[in-house]
Amino acid sequence: MDIDRKDGRTANQLRPLSCSRNVLNRAHGSASWSQGETKVLAAVYGPKAGTNKNENPEKACFEVIWKPKTGQIGKEEKEYEMILKKTVQSICVLNVHPNTTTSIIIQVRQSISTEELHSIGIC
Template identity: 70%
Template sequence: MEGGSRADGRNPNHLRPFSCTGNPLHRAHGSARWAQGGTIVLAAVYGPKPGTRKGENPEKASIEVVWKPKTGQIGRQEREYETTLKRTLQSICLLTVHPNTTTSVVLQVVGDDGSVSFHMM
């Protein structure tokens, strides 16, 4: 890398181009398309649907998160992403408004040039 620029020509202090589009998926109750450079993730929300998941408190809403990688099987890293996102959503959603329901959030990685990964604390 000459002059401190990256392989794609960006300077170290420049981000990949970013875009976000709401509701690109028509069958979902809500959806978004997030892109940064060649990384593209589609997110879809379904629900709330009646009933909670096994082991969940029926006096609160249940949140299910499914992370689908671009290729291959779901592994340990994807399960950690699901857990982190579920905990984050549980901390910001009002789970008592729709008790005994489940809302599903599905994330599909369409492209990944390095922007998908995040570090867990």
């Protein structure tokens, strides 16, 4: 059963998606990603010498910072940071570059709220 959404997509169509890499000159790696009205910018810096406090110096350390579009970092952003950090740690070989820290910064540039998603029939 195909039900058209208010934005013109059928039930099995995704919002338009785009991704670009190396969009920031001073970062060691960067990417921009968008899907519909949601736009996110990511930057990676490092590895640099030293680990954060309470981290094992015999392994690489990752620092994740999730910046919302506006306002202060809240509980939701802290949860995103934790999920991303655990994901990165689970796929990287942490003893290749011991006693180093790599910083990952995610900046939400534009987003659509859950209420807006419901009002246009996306959720």
